[in-house]
Amino acid sequence: MRPANDNGPRRRKGAALPHSLPPIGLSREVAAAYIDLSPAKFDELVRDGRMPRPKQIDGRRVWDRAKIERAFAALPGDEDDTIKKVDKWAEFG
Template sequence: MSRREAHPTPVTYARFEIRPRRFLRREDAAFYIDVSPTKFDQMVADGRMPKPCRIDGCVRWDIRKLDMAADLISDPEEATNGREIEI
C-alpha cells in the first residue's frame, strides 16, 4: 500500500461540493452539524434541530435554521440575547 493510500487527505472524505447551498439533504445536514444521520433524526424529533421543509416533494433543511439551532445548543443565552426564537 502506498503512503498516499495509507493516509488519505481530508479532501478524500469531503462530502460537500464546493458551491454554496441554502438547503441540505438529511445526510448533508447531519454532516454539517457533525453528527450521524441517526443522531440527527433524534435531534429533529426532540426539537434540538429544526424540522425540514418540502421543496417539490424533496425533504430539505434550511442551513440558516441549522445554524440557529446549533447556536442554541452551544450557548443558549448568547444565541438569543434574552429573546425566545423559533426554529
C-alpha cells in the same frame, strides 16, 4: 478512451455552485454532516426539537442551513459563554 456517449467528467450533486457559495438547502445526510453528526443522531435532534424540521419540496425533505446554524448555536455546552471575564485592571485597583 471515453465511450462515444460520454459528455465529460460527471459532476457531483451540488457541483454547479462555486465553493464560495454554500447551498441554503441541505439534504438529511448533508445537514447531519454539517454539524458533524450521524444521520440517525440528527433525526433524533429533529424529533425532539433541538434541530429544525425540514421544508417539503415535492417528495424531498430539505433543511434550511441558516436554521440549522441557529439551532446549533442554541445547544447547551458552549463554555465560552459561561467563563467570567476578568478585569485585567482590577488587580491594580
